[in-house]
Amino acid sequence: MINSFKKLKNYCEKENFRGWDPYDGLNSKIFNALYLNKIQFFRLAWIQLFKRNPINLRNLFLIDKEYNPKGLGLFLTGYCNLYKVEKKEEYLNHIIFLADKLIELQSKGYSGSCWGYNFDWQSRAFFLPKTTPTVVATSFISSALLDAYDITKEERYLNTAISSTKFIINDLNRTSKKEGFIFSYSPYDNTRVYNASLLGSKLLARVYSYTKDESLLKIAKNSVTACANTQREDGAWIYGELKIQDWVDSFHTGYNLECIYDYQMYTGDNSFDVVIEKGLKYYLENFFLEDGTPKYYDNKIYPIDVHAPAQFVATLYKLNQLKNNKELVDKVLNWTINNMQDEKGYFYYQLKPSKSSKIPYMRWAQAWMFYSFTYYFLEFNDDEK
Numbered sequence: 001m002i003n004s005f006k007k008l009k010n011y012c013e014k015e016n017f018r019g020w021d022p023y024d025g026l027n028s029k030i031f032n033a034l035y036l037n038k039i040q041f042f043r044l045a046w047i048q049l050f051k052r053n054p055i056n057l058r059n060l061f062l063i064d065k066e067y068n069p070k071g072l073g074l075f076l077t078g079y080c081n082l083y084k085v086e087k088k089e090e091y092l093n094h095i096i097f098l099a100d101k102l103i104e105l106q107s108k109g110y111s112g113s114c115w116g117y118n119f120d121w122q123s124r125a126f127f128l129p130k131t132t133p134t135v136v137a138t139s140f141i142s143s144a145l146l147d148a149y150d151i152t153k154e155e156r157y158l159n160t161a162i163s164s165t166k167f168i169i170n171d172l173n174r175t176s177k178k179e180g181f182i183f184s185y186s187p188y189d190n191t192r193v194y195n196a197s198l199l200g201s202k203l204l205a206r207v208y209s210y211t212k213d214e215s216l217l218k219i220a221k222n223s224v225t226a227c228a229n230t231q232r233e234d235g236a237w238i239y240g241e242l243k244i245q246d247w248v249d250s251f252h253t254g255y256n257l258e259c260i261y262d263y264q265m266y267t268g269d270n271s272f273d274v275v276i277e278k279g280l281k282y283y284l285e286n287f288f289l290e291d292g293t294p295k296y297y298d299n300k301i302y303p304i305d306v307h308a309p310a311q312f313v314a315t316l317y318k319l320n321q322l323k324n325n326k327e328l329v330d331k332v333l334n335w336t337i338n339n340m341q342d343e344k345g346y347f348y349y350q351l352k353p354s355k356s357s358k359i360p361y362m363r364w365a366q367a368w369m370f371y372s373f374t375y376y377f378l379e380f381n382d383d384e385k
Contacts, residue, residue: 007345019362025050026120029062043122071363073141080147081374112166139199180226192241198259235282254315292331310368
């Protein structure tokens, strides 16, 4: 395990945490010189061409390696975890660099600190221009800044994270439910995606643990309640409420569980114990094969996505379930290392029955696996020395 991580760490540091992304097709200088970039159909098709193609066309179509804020947030939390295991100056230097870079990369013009992605993004549901802030990116990054604050006591990191709650409360849209409400993904849509809303709730709860601002607690509980109520009787959650969002997948299930658990930990409100118990049971029983193969969906294996095993480790750590499931976790990580890590150290994006994508995406694969390994070492550091 440790040798695999060292190879990954060396690769990421050599690249200075810059890289390509599955969804960065619209960064093409050639595509942006054409009129086609104004048409939704062609934007979506162009993104899918780069996302699904096992051949990397990015150099040919002039797409540069860049910093992705969410990826930097994952690396920042990862280095904070490593520093907790062993207080090396090297780790501290990376923490300061990444935290400062994230503050520099904030999106401007909103109620509070917030972040988006470094590319235009067209989904089937909506279009978000480059740097448009989202609740997902903002939650991961603000949480990482709080991790950095806990280590460095640098007030800028704390204040930036506290400021991000204003973005969530004031700039995101809300869909009212019978109990509570669901946050939108960005300020410019009204989608009801459960994991995204819960990530916002989790951040509000964590900031509440620092500030004791009761208004954050009230809003967080309302949004957690609405998402918890959408859990199926068997413990599963579909992805969202649009007709095209009715699947159940591994890593978004992991997000949901982690967020609800963290909400309870930061607030002391244990109203959702049964929700977590049912969800964890479904998660463990439906997304991992006996040999450690990580499934994408609950009802089919492929595509095997590196995000699934990465989030698995983080979810079980957050739920205090890593030690109870170490045999399965080791199988999953070893399967992922043996089947998805390149000899150069980076991890592949997805494996498919036919042609797999082995392009070294920095946010989706490298940052996530880096993040995942560091939670494993937090739990089992004595075993790995």
